[in-house]
Amino acid sequence: MRLLANTTALLGKELQTEFRSRELLITTMFFVLTVITLFSITFDAAVSDPRNVGPGLLWLAILFSSSLMLQPCFLKERTNDTLSALRLSIGDPFAIFLAKLVANVCLLLVTELLALPIFAVFFNVKIMRVFPQLMLVFLLGSIGIAVTGTALSAISSQARMRELLLPMLLLPLLVPILLASTEATAALLGDSPALRWDWMAILAAFDVVFLTALWLFGEYLLEE
Amino acid sequence: MLRNARELSKSCETWCEADAVNERIGRPAGLKFTKIEKRFGSLYALRRLDLEIAQGECVALTGRNGSGKTTLLRVASQLTRPTRGELSFPGLKEGTVPAIGYVAHAIMVYEELTAEENLQLFARLLGIAEPRRRALELLEATNLAPRATSLVRTFSRGMKQRLAIARALLNDPGVLLLDEPATGLDTESMVWLTNQIRGLRDQGRTIIMSLHGESALSQLAGRAARLDAGALVGDTRTGATFQSVFAMGEA
Numbered sequence: 001m002r003l004l005a006n007t008t009a010l011l012g013k014e015l016q017t018e019f020r021s022r023e024l025l026i027t028t029m030f031f032v033l034t035v036i037t038l039f040s041i042t043f044d045a046a047v048s049d050p051r052n053v054g055p056g057l058l059w060l061a062i063l064f065s066s067s068l069m070l071q072p073c074f075l076k077e078r079t080n081d082t083l084s085a086l087r088l089s090i091g092d093p094f095a096i097f098l099a100k101l102v103a104n105v106c107l108l109l110v111t112e113l114l115a116l117p118i119f120a121v122f123f124n125v126k127i128m129r130v131f132p133q134l135m136l137v138f139l140l141g142s143i144g145i146a147v148t149g150t151a152l153s154a155i156s157s158q159a160r161m162r163e164l165l166l167p168m169l170l171l172p173l174l175v176p177i178l179l180a181s182t183e184a185t186a187a188l189l190g191d192s193p194a195l196r197w198d199w200m201a202i203l204a205a206f207d208v209v210f211l212t213a214l215w216l217f218g219e220y221l222l223e224e
Numbered sequence: 225m226l227r228n229a230r231e232l233s234k235s236c237e238t239w240c241e242a243d244a245v246n247e248r249i250g251r252p253a254g255l256k257f258t259k260i261e262k263r264f265g266s267l268y269a270l271r272r273l274d275l276e277i278a279q280g281e282c283v284a285l286t287g288r289n290g291s292g293k294t295t296l297l298r299v300a301s302q303l304t305r306p307t308r309g310e311l312s313f314p315g316l317k318e319g320t321v322p323a324i325g326y327v328a329h330a331i332m333v334y335e336e337l338t339a340e341e342n343l344q345l346f347a348r349l350l351g352i353a354e355p356r357r358r359a360l361e362l363l364e365a366t367n368l369a370p371r372a373t374s375l376v377r378t379f380s381r382g383m384k385q386r387l388a389i390a391r392a393l394l395n396d397p398g399v400l401l402l403d404e405p406a407t408g409l410d411t412e413s414m415v416w417l418t419n420q421i422r423g424l425r426d427q428g429r430t431i432i433m434s435l436h437g438e439s440a441l442s443q444l445a446g447r448a449a450r451l452d453a454g455a456l457v458g459d460t461r462t463g464a465t466f467q468s469v470f471a472m473g474e475a
Contacts, residue, residue: 002351009348017336081330084303085391088326089349224304 003092010086010099018107025107028069032115035061040122054123055185059178061115063145066108067167070149073100074157087222097150097218104146105139112138130188133195137188140203141181147210148173154221176206252398252430253313253322254279255300260309262295262454269295271454272309277447279315282421282431284445286470292454293434294329297401300432301326313399325397327405331388335377339368339387342376343394350395362390367416382413389420400424402433406441414440438470 018024039057077083086096116134120127127134149170156165184199255277262270270292277283285293298304299311301324313322326332333342340359347355363369366386371379376387385405392400402421406414418440425431425444435442442448448469450458458469 005351006349009345013334013337013341013345016341017334020336079330080335081328081332082334084298084301084326084328084330085332085346086349087303088301088324089346089395224298 003095003098006090006092006095007098007102010095011102014099014103015106018103024069024072025110028065028107028111029114031068032061032065032111033118035064036115036119036122052186054119054125055189056178056182058115058119058123058185059141059182062108062112062141063171063174063178065111066145066149067170069107069111070104070146070153070170071156071163071166073104073150073153075153075162078157083222093219093222094215096222097154097214100153101143101146101150101214104150105142108142108146109138112142125189127189130193133188133193134185136195137181137184137200137203140200140207141177143207144177144203144210145174147207147214148177151210151214151218151221154218158224176202180206252279252428253315254281254430255399255432256312256314257296257299258310258312260296260299260306260311262292262299262304263307268454270299270306273451273454273456275449275456275459276314277430277432279430280428281447282425282445283433284442284448285432285434285451286436286442286448287434287451291451293451294403295454296451297326297328297403297432297434300324300399301401322399323395323397324399324401325392325395326401326403327385327388327392328403329407331376331384333376333384333387333391336375338373338375339363339379339390340372342387343390346391347394352394358394362393366390366420381408382410382416385409385413385417389417393424397429399430400432402431404434404436406435406439417441418444438466442466442470 036058039061043053043057074083077086083096087093090096116127119125149166152166152169152173156162156169159165180199180202184196184203187194187196187199255275257273257275260270260273260275261268273292273296275296285296287293295304299306302311302321303326312318313320316322334345337345340356340363343359343362344355347358352358360369360372363372366389368383368386368390371383376384379387385408389405405417405421409417421431421433421441421444431445433441433445448458448460448464448466449456450469450472452472458464458472460466460469
């Protein structure tokens with residue numbers, strides 16, 4: 001119960017500070033839209049059916065923008081050493097990760113929701129008929145990205161080359177998410193849309209494994 | 225000023241009587257550092273340091289920059305795990321940790337939140353039953369009530385320091401650790417701070433404050449200890465005088 005109460009309090013703080021400044025959301029939105037636009041311009045003339053490459057490019061755009069979004073996740077706690085204040089106040093440090101993780105998933109989902117119509121227009125895909133299934137793919141993919149990114153953000157915030165370290169570690173680790181999400185999205189946007197449970201299972205397994213690892217070892221990531 | 229110091233003391237006493245819901249213990253405790261060693265790579269921040277601080281003692285910790293004062297305070301607050309050695313809290317049951325209030329160099333509050341939101345957040349995390357009431361009590365006691373709904377980023381250094389102290393006092397700590405609390409304060413804020421610490425000391429809390437030299441704050445301490453290169457090199461408990469402890473190595 002304490003974990004839940006602490007997570008809720010911290011989640012409120014995370015969302016309140018973000019919606020007050022809107023720094024991350026606006027930057028990430030702008031970035032993801034720019035990347036989707038650039039991809040559509042680059043690939044439109046080269047491929048006969050942009051739907052073939054669309055899902056992969058969409059997830060690449062999401063991945064790149066997520067590394068931008070996740071970077072300040074723990075870095076901003078260093079400014080006034082608020083992470084120490086949290087550690088002194090909280091019994092289970094997993095609450096810190098959980099709150100940041102949920103906040104990151106929320107922000108990623110908002111970004112994806114806003115990027116989806118632009119993607120649909122540029123890549124000529126119909127999204128409304130498979131919208132609920134697409135959201136499920138986005139949810140599982142976003143959880144995977146946020147779990148890994150939140151953990152790595154805690155590590156990289158204490159390192160010297162922190163700005164470079166997160167993308168360097170994050171992007172290779174997220175290859176399974178990229179593959180599974182792309183395949184699941186491609187299956188939904190094809191001529192005969194279907195939810196591929198095999199890819200969904202991979203996404204779910206990735207989420208569970210990394211979330212468990214974070215729960216078990218998260219405390220050590222916060223130590224000095 | 226003195227009235228505010230009394231208000232702060234009263235606020236903490238009332239809280240003590242109300243028996244906070246906090247799982248930690250709001251009673252003063254001693255601290256015993258036994259052969260504490262802290263290394264960052266090959267750099268020794270603390271070298272086999274033995275130091276015992278009695279319950280209710282007010283200690284001024286001095287030393288040059290990089291002498292290990294901050295590391296010692298962070299070990300005491302349990303934010304930093306020592307590489308070797310043991311920290312215990314005499315006067316408490318074995319394995320029990322006292323409520324610790326820590327005021328660091330950094331203000332340890334969120335600049336994007338208001339003063340009240342900050343205190344309420346940390347009160348909730350500490351498990352305090354009525355976070356809003358406790359936050360307002362401390363804002364009143366630290367003279368920040370008129371700016372309770374202002375964002376912290378609009379505060380002066382003195383106001384931020386007051387808020388940092390209010391945050392550290394939320395759980396009515398038995399042990400108070402202050403890392404150069406006077407840094408950046410003007411004369412008025414310094415007088416305020418001195419009165420607050422005097423009030424907290426008089427309640428019998430154990431206080432360790434790191435200071436650079438003799439000041440109004442060092443006058444409050446009943447004991448002074450000096451660190452150099454991570455080792456204890458002077459202590460008024462072992463016969464050194466206050467003046468000699470503060471003057472050591474400064475020439």
